[in-house]
Amino acid sequence: MKIVVIQGPNLNMLGVREQQVYGSMKLEQIHAQMKDFGAKSGMEVEFFQSNLEGEIVDKIQECYGDASGIIINAAAYTHTSIAIRDAISAVNLPTIEVHISNIHRREEFRKQNMIAPVCTSSIVGFGPFGYHLAMVGMVQIMNEVKA
Ligand code: DQA
Numbered sequence: 778m779k780i781v782v783i784q785g786p787n788l789n790m791l792g793v794r795e796q797q798v799y800g801s802m803k804l805e806q807i808h809a810q811m812k813d814f815g816a817k818s819g820m821e822v823e824f825f826q827s828n829l830e831g832e833i834v835d836k837i838q839e840c841y842g843d844a845s846g847i848i849i850n851a852a853a854y855t856h857t858s859i860a861i862r863d864a865i866s867a868v869n870l871p872t873i874e875v876h877i878s879n880i881h882r883r884e885e886f887r888k889q890n891m892i893a894p895v896c897t898s899s900i901v902g903f904g905p906f907g908y909h910l911a912m913v914g915m916v917q918i919m920n921e922v923k924a
Pocket of ligand 1: 875
Protein backbone atom coordinates (compact mmCIF):
# COMPACT_ATOMS: atom_id res chain seq x y z
CA MET A 778 0.00 0.00 0.00
CA LYS A 779 1.52 3.30 -1.08
CA ILE A 780 0.88 6.77 0.36
CA VAL A 781 2.17 9.90 -1.37
CA VAL A 782 3.09 12.94 0.73
CA ILE A 783 2.93 16.19 -1.25
CA GLN A 784 4.52 19.34 0.15
CA GLY A 785 3.85 22.73 -1.39
CA PRO A 786 5.83 25.97 -1.70
CA ASN A 787 8.37 27.05 0.91
CA LEU A 788 8.03 23.85 2.93
CA ASN A 789 11.56 23.00 1.76
CA MET A 790 12.52 25.94 4.03
CA LEU A 791 11.19 24.33 7.22
CA GLY A 792 13.67 24.67 10.05
CA VAL A 793 14.73 28.04 8.63
CA ARG A 794 11.49 29.89 7.89
CA GLU A 795 9.51 31.55 10.73
CA GLN A 796 10.44 29.02 13.40
CA GLN A 797 8.02 30.61 15.85
CA VAL A 798 5.19 29.59 13.48
CA TYR A 799 6.47 26.38 11.87
CA GLY A 800 8.93 24.99 14.43
CA SER A 801 12.53 23.94 14.03
CA MET A 802 12.21 20.55 12.35
CA LYS A 803 13.46 20.25 8.81
CA LEU A 804 11.34 18.63 6.12
CA GLU A 805 13.81 15.73 5.86
CA GLN A 806 13.40 14.99 9.59
CA ILE A 807 9.61 15.06 9.31
CA HIS A 808 9.76 12.74 6.31
CA ALA A 809 12.15 10.33 8.07
CA GLN A 810 9.68 9.97 10.95
CA MET A 811 6.77 9.43 8.54
CA LYS A 812 8.74 6.82 6.63
CA ASP A 813 9.55 4.93 9.87
CA PHE A 814 5.95 4.98 10.98
CA GLY A 815 4.81 3.92 7.52
CA ALA A 816 7.22 0.96 7.53
CA LYS A 817 5.88 -0.17 10.92
CA SER A 818 2.33 0.10 9.59
CA GLY A 819 2.99 -1.70 6.32
CA MET A 820 2.80 1.42 4.18
CA GLU A 821 5.27 2.57 1.58
CA VAL A 822 5.57 6.36 1.76
CA GLU A 823 6.75 8.49 -1.16
CA PHE A 824 7.66 12.16 -0.71
CA PHE A 825 7.38 15.07 -3.12
CA GLN A 826 7.98 18.78 -2.62
CA SER A 827 7.52 21.53 -5.17
CA ASN A 828 7.25 25.28 -5.23
CA LEU A 829 5.29 25.12 -8.50
CA GLU A 830 1.52 24.74 -8.74
CA GLY A 831 1.55 22.78 -12.02
CA GLU A 832 4.09 20.27 -10.68
CA ILE A 833 1.83 19.65 -7.69
CA VAL A 834 -1.13 19.11 -10.03
CA ASP A 835 0.98 16.66 -12.09
CA LYS A 836 2.01 14.75 -8.94
CA ILE A 837 -1.61 14.45 -7.73
CA GLN A 838 -2.61 13.14 -11.16
CA GLU A 839 0.23 10.58 -11.05
CA CYS A 840 -1.26 9.23 -7.82
CA TYR A 841 -4.26 7.95 -9.79
CA GLY A 842 -3.88 4.20 -10.13
CA ASP A 843 -0.52 4.32 -8.32
CA ALA A 844 -1.23 5.36 -4.71
CA SER A 845 -3.84 4.42 -2.11
CA GLY A 846 -3.92 7.81 -0.41
CA ILE A 847 -2.48 11.32 -0.34
CA ILE A 848 -1.24 13.50 2.51
CA ILE A 849 -0.89 17.08 1.30
CA ASN A 850 0.22 20.41 2.67
CA ALA A 851 -0.49 22.70 -0.27
CA ALA A 852 1.00 25.59 1.79
CA ALA A 853 0.13 28.99 0.27
CA TYR A 854 -1.68 27.33 -2.67
CA THR A 855 -4.26 26.12 -0.14
CA HIS A 856 -5.71 29.58 -0.18
CA THR A 857 -5.73 30.17 -3.95
CA SER A 858 -5.50 27.04 -6.06
CA ILE A 859 -8.59 25.83 -7.86
CA ALA A 860 -6.25 23.69 -10.01
CA ILE A 861 -4.96 21.72 -7.00
CA ARG A 862 -8.48 21.40 -5.63
CA ASP A 863 -9.73 20.05 -8.98
CA ALA A 864 -6.83 17.58 -9.19
CA ILE A 865 -7.66 16.20 -5.73
CA SER A 866 -11.30 15.85 -6.77
CA ALA A 867 -10.32 14.21 -10.04
CA VAL A 868 -8.20 11.40 -8.57
CA ASN A 869 -10.78 10.79 -5.83
CA LEU A 870 -8.36 9.16 -3.35
CA PRO A 871 -8.49 9.40 0.45
CA THR A 872 -6.70 12.70 1.04
CA ILE A 873 -5.61 14.25 4.33
CA GLU A 874 -4.70 17.91 4.37
CA VAL A 875 -2.08 19.05 6.91
CA HIS A 876 -1.23 22.57 8.08
CA ILE A 877 1.56 22.98 10.58
CA SER A 878 0.11 26.24 11.88
CA ASN A 879 -3.50 26.87 12.83
CA ILE A 880 -4.59 28.67 9.67
CA HIS A 881 -7.90 29.62 11.31
CA ARG A 882 -6.26 31.91 13.84
CA ARG A 883 -3.87 33.71 11.53
CA GLU A 884 -4.34 36.36 8.83
CA GLU A 885 -7.77 36.69 7.19
CA PHE A 886 -6.43 35.53 3.80
CA ARG A 887 -5.46 32.15 5.30
CA LYS A 888 -9.07 31.48 6.28
CA GLN A 889 -10.02 30.90 2.66
CA ASN A 890 -9.29 27.23 1.99
CA MET A 891 -9.81 25.88 -1.53
CA ILE A 892 -8.51 22.40 -0.65
CA ALA A 893 -10.35 21.37 2.54
CA PRO A 894 -13.80 20.80 0.96
CA VAL A 895 -12.40 18.08 -1.34
CA CYS A 896 -10.24 16.38 1.33
CA THR A 897 -11.25 13.51 3.59
CA SER A 898 -10.00 15.43 6.63
CA SER A 899 -7.83 18.33 7.76
CA ILE A 900 -5.23 18.50 10.53
CA VAL A 901 -4.19 22.00 11.59
CA GLY A 902 -2.21 23.66 14.34
CA PHE A 903 -0.28 20.70 15.79
CA GLY A 904 3.06 21.84 14.44
CA PRO A 905 5.18 19.22 12.62
CA PHE A 906 3.46 16.55 14.77
CA GLY A 907 0.44 17.04 12.51
CA TYR A 908 2.19 14.94 9.87
CA HIS A 909 2.40 12.03 12.31
CA LEU A 910 -1.29 12.47 13.12
CA ALA A 911 -1.99 12.35 9.39
CA MET A 912 -0.12 9.05 9.13
CA VAL A 913 -2.15 7.60 12.01
CA GLY A 914 -5.32 8.84 10.32
CA MET A 915 -4.27 7.35 7.00
CA VAL A 916 -3.65 3.92 8.60
CA GLN A 917 -7.17 4.13 10.05
CA ILE A 918 -8.67 5.06 6.66
CA MET A 919 -6.77 2.22 4.93
CA ASN A 920 -8.04 -0.27 7.52
CA GLU A 921 -11.59 0.92 6.90
CA VAL A 922 -11.09 0.52 3.13
CA LYS A 923 -9.86 -3.08 3.66
CA ALA A 924 -12.67 -3.99 6.09
C1 DQA B 1 0.88 26.31 5.95
C2 DQA B 1 -0.04 27.51 6.16
C3 DQA B 1 -0.11 28.36 4.90
O1 DQA B 1 -0.98 29.46 5.11
C4 DQA B 1 1.27 28.88 4.54
O2 DQA B 1 1.21 29.61 3.34
C5 DQA B 1 2.29 27.82 4.49
C6 DQA B 1 2.25 26.73 5.47
C7 DQA B 1 1.06 25.49 7.25
O3 DQA B 1 1.52 24.37 7.14
O4 DQA B 1 0.76 25.99 8.34
O5 DQA B 1 3.22 27.88 3.68
O6 DQA B 1 0.28 25.45 4.98
